[in-house]
Amino acid sequence: MLLLVVFVLTACAYVFGRTRAATLRKNGESLHSLPRYYGYLTAIYTAVPALFILAFWSAAEPTYLKHSTTNTLPAEIRALPEGELNLVINDIKNIATGGITQNTDDAVRESSAQHYADRKNTSQLLKSIFVVLASLLGALYGLSKISVHTRARIFVERTIMTVLIACSCIAIFTTVGIVLSVLFESLRFFNKVPFTEFAFGLHWSPQTSIRADQVGSSGSFGAVPIFAGTLLISAIAMLVAVPFGLMSAIYLAEYASSNVRAWAKPLLEILAGIPTVVYGFFAALTIAPMLRNVGESVGLSVASESALAAGLVMGIMIIPFVSSLSDDVITAVPQAMRDGSLGLGATKSETIKRVVIPAALPGIVGAILLAVSRAIGETMIVVMAAGLTANLTINPLEAVTTVTVQIVTLLTGDQAFDSPKTLAAFALGLMLFITTLILNVIALRVVRKYREQYE
Amino acid sequence: MNEEVTPLPSLEQDQTSEQTIEEIVASLGETVGEPRVDDPKMSVSNVNVFYAEKQAIFGVDLDIANNEVISMIGPSGCGKSTLLRCLNRMNDTIPICKVTGELMLDGEDIYGKDTDPVLLRARVGMVFQKPNPFPKSIYENVAYGPRLHGLNRNKADLDDIVVNSLKKAGIYNEVKNRLDESGTSLSGGQQQRLCIARTIACSPEVILMDEPCSALDPIATAKIEELIDELRENYAIAIVTHSMQQAARVSQRTAYFHLGKLVEVGDTDTIFTNPSHELTENYITGRFG
Ligand SMILES: Nc1ncnc2c1ncn2[C@@H]1O[C@H](COP(=O)(O)OP(=O)(O)OP(=O)(O)O)[C@@H](O)[C@H]1O
Ligand SMILES: [Mg+2]
Numbered sequence: 040m041l042l043l044v045v046f047v048l049t050a051c052a053y054v055f056g057r058t059r060a061a062t063l064r065k066n067g068e069s070l071h072s073l074p075r076y077y078g079y080l081t082a083i084y085t086a087v088p089a090l091f092i093l094a095f096w097s098a099a100e101p102t103y104l105k106h107s108t109t110n111t112l113p114a115e116i117r118a119l120p121e122g123e124l125n126l127v128i129n130d131i132k133n134i135a136t137g138g139i140t141q142n143t144d145d146a147v148r149e150s151s152a153q154h155y156a157d158r159k160n161t162s163q164l165l166k167s168i169f170v171v172l173a174s175l176l177g178a179l180y181g182l183s184k185i186s187v188h189t190r191a192r193i194f195v196e197r198t199i200m201t202v203l204i205a206c207s208c209i210a211i212f213t214t215v216g217i218v219l220s221v222l223f224e225s226l227r228f229f230n231k232v233p234f235t236e237f238a239f240g241l242h243w244s245p246q247t248s249i250r251a252d253q254v255g256s257s258g259s260f261g262a263v264p265i266f267a268g269t270l271l272i273s274a275i276a277m278l279v280a281v282p283f284g285l286m287s288a289i290y291l292a293e294y295a296s297s298n299v300r301a302w303a304k305p306l307l308e309i310l311a312g313i314p315t316v317v318y319g320f321f322a323a324l325t326i327a328p329m330l331r332n333v334g335e336s337v338g339l340s341v342a343s344e345s346a347l348a349a350g351l352v353m354g355i356m357i358i359p360f361v362s363s364l365s366d367d368v369i370t371a372v373p374q375a376m377r378d379g380s381l382g383l384g385a386t387k388s389e390t391i392k393r394v395v396i397p398a399a400l401p402g403i404v405g406a407i408l409l410a411v412s413r414a415i416g417e418t419m420i421v422v423m424a425a426g427l428t429a430n431l432t433i434n435p436l437e438a439v440t441t442v443t444v445q446i447v448t449l450l451t452g453d454q455a456f457d458s459p460k461t462l463a464a465f466a467l468g469l470m471l472f473i474t475t476l477i478l479n480v481i482a483l484r485v486v487r488k489y490r491e492q493y494e
Numbered sequence: 495m496n497e498e499v500t501p502l503p504s505l506e507q508d509q510t511s512e513q514t515i516e517e518i519v520a521s522l523g524e525t526v527g528e529p530r531v532d533d534p535k536m537s538v539s540n541v542n543v544f545y546a547e548k549q550a551i552f553g554v555d556l557d558i559a560n561n562e563v564i565s566m567i568g569p570s571g572c573g574k575s576t577l578l579r580c581l582n583r584m585n586d587t588i589p590i591c592k593v594t595g596e597l598m599l600d601g602e603d604i605y606g607k608d609t610d611p612v613l614l615r616a617r618v619g620m621v622f623q624k625p626n627p628f629p630k631s632i633y634e635n636v637a638y639g640p641r642l643h644g645l646n647r648n649k650a651d652l653d654d655i656v657v658n659s660l661k662k663a664g665i666y667n668e669v670k671n672r673l674d675e676s677g678t679s680l681s682g683g684q685q686q687r688l689c690i691a692r693t694i695a696c697s698p699e700v701i702l703m704d705e706p707c708s709a710l711d712p713i714a715t716a717k718i719e720e721l722i723d724e725l726r727e728n729y730a731i732a733i734v735t736h737s738m739q740q741a742a743r744v745s746q747r748t749a750y751f752h753l754g755k756l757v758e759v760g761d762t763d764t765i766f767t768n769p770s771h772e773l774t775e776n777y778i779t780g781r782f783g
Contacts, residue, residue: 384616
């Protein structure tokens with residue numbers, strides 16, 4: 040509602056500002072910018088301060104209301120622990136807004152609710168007044184600024200730039216915020232579980248019991264098995280993705296005619312567009328049983344959820360990454376290199392093997408590293424196909440679990456947010472984040488270095 | 495199609511009316527001078543080259559003789575590189591390129607059914623306009639060809655070939671202490687001589703050079719020209735150049751091309767002092783081109 044008013048005022052301010060500037064111009068004043076910009080200028084003065092006030096007020100209002108309501112409560116209620124106090128306040132809010140609560144007949148709460156409602160109304164009223172006032176004052180100020188001396192265009196450009204900067208800052212701050220929160224939660228985890236146990240412990244069973252007399256009450260948080268599982272599955276995935284991806288990249292870049300390339304490349308990239316859930320149930324429902332049958336027929340016991348199945352499917356998923364990036368770097372090798380080699384009497388495959396691939400190698404390594412970090416972070420496929428038990432094994436036929444799977448299982452369902460079990464998820468997330476970050480940084484470095492060689 | 499604006503009366507209508515290249519080429523007449531030599535190393539007869547629909551070379555006859563440098567000159571886009579690339583079938587790498595006519599190396603048709611372009615390119619080496627050493631060590635750059643063709647029996651053989659090729663290319667003294675440094679770390683002129691060494695290492699019979707000095711400074715150019723003169727003793731050499739002085743300095747015969755047609759060919763001295771065709775004269779006196 041209030042927003043609407045501000046918008047209308049802003050629109051009016053624009054029209055006024057513009058008309059005024061146009062009039063000035065007609066009267067022969069040599070204004071710095073086009074009338075349009077004076078319109079924008081007035082509009083900015085109208086909207087921005089008002090919106091700021093609105094935002095701050097709305098942010099501060101609940102805290103203020105809560106504080107002031109708490110003060111009206113009797114001391115014994117105020118002395119309640121944080122959680123119960125919040126419940127009481129919620130009750131009061133509900134009464135105030137006419138919602139249903141259990142203890143409507145409570146006199147203390149009734150009066151508090153009355154207080155709450157009063158304060159809230161006053162606050163809203165004041166808010167409306169201030170906002171509208173700010174916007175009117177802004178408009179007047181803006182209008183008064185319309186003169187020969189104001190460089191409206193520059194002002195408008197600056198404002199736009201500021202807005203753009205603010206938007207990009209939001210993205211950056213969010214990232215920083217996420218990293219910090221993960222970091223702090225992990226630190227809390229490491230307060231409860233020593234880092235050495237986490238980093239070197241060989242046993243992972245995060246199920247802490249609720250009551251102390253249950254079995255397995257403590258839980259153990261040795262992350263080695265799950266990192267080993269992650270590595271195993273990623274390794275299998277890379278064993279699939281690197282040869283296939285690389286070879287299809289070589290075919291696409293060196294042999295395929297432009298027709299074939301025109302449809303084969305998009306087709307391969309469709310692989311990257313398939314949702315990972317689909318890969319997941321493909322792995323769980325098709326590949327895993329197939330592997331088990333094959334395994335049985337040659338006398339091997341294959342777990343129904345095996346690292347092999349997950350790794351194979353993940354590898355297929357990553358092929359387009361490797362091939363598309365490698366294709367780019369191979370195509371970027373200058374034709375002069377190939378001509379030089381062919382001109383010395385090398386065949387096409389000799390040229391590729393001895394000149395093109397070595398020249399493109401840094402870029403290809405970069406592509407592979409990016410693919411690895413993708414494999415490590417992949418979740419859906421492993422959730423569905425790799426299993427939950429933290430086995431420390433290098434046998435790809437057994438079920439293993441990965442970091443991402445564990446994070447999912449730790450955080451799904453009802454959880455208290457300060458048990459070691461949930462905090463462990465943050466620690467795992469942090470490790471995962473650091474690993475992929477390092478891989479990405481290395482990969483980008485390598486790729487950039489390679490680019491420099493030919494430019 | 496206004497490819498060239500020439501002061502020639504026969505081409506004057508070019509400015510006013512639409513005239514196809516074919517018509518202009520037809521109006522150029524027969525090649526002036528003698529394209530044939532006794533005992534040619536390579537011999538080109540009635541060669542036409544097409545890029546898709548577009549014809550780039552029109553019925554060229556030309557011989558390349560042993561122990562002789564022939565230079566090919568002409569305005570940009572006249573098909574010098576195209577013809578040169580036919581001589582070792584580098585044009586095969588361009589899918590739209592089609593060659594008709596007869597090209598012989600020692601009396602064998604190089605576009606014949608049983609000629610392997612890969613072996614051909616080992617016999618007819620090529621040096622490119624821009625130095626293009628592989629991003630490998632200097633040693634590996636030179637050893638590349640011999641390794642491919644199995645020219646060496648052992649490591650010592652290979653070392654010999656590499657050192658000799660570098661010596662012949664006149665760069666050995668500059669790089670003998672840094673053979674394992676990357677070929678790309680050399681200066682432009684050194685890189686080009688490295689590329690020549692790389693070509694020599696395959697022991698070719700003919701060396702084709704496409705504007706080998708156009709990316710180089712005068713001193714490096716002088717060194718390469720000197721080198722070309724020495725190489726003449728052992729190889730047949732064809733060189734494309736935009737520099738008239740260079741053609742005059744290094745070559746014994748000169749061929750002048752115009753719009754894909756061989757206009758005039760003859761002894762370098764004659765061509766530069768007393769050209770017979772008007773177009774040739776205009777070009778070498780710098781009136782157009
Ligand atoms: N790969 C190609 N595809 C299509 N047309 C080409 C190709 N290469 C050359 N041509 C055409 O063939 C003609 C001759 O080109 P070429 O490169 O042989 O000229 P050039 O005499 O070497 O010129 P320059 O002195 O500029 O190097 C030009 O008209 C050019 O447009
Ligand atoms: Mg050329």
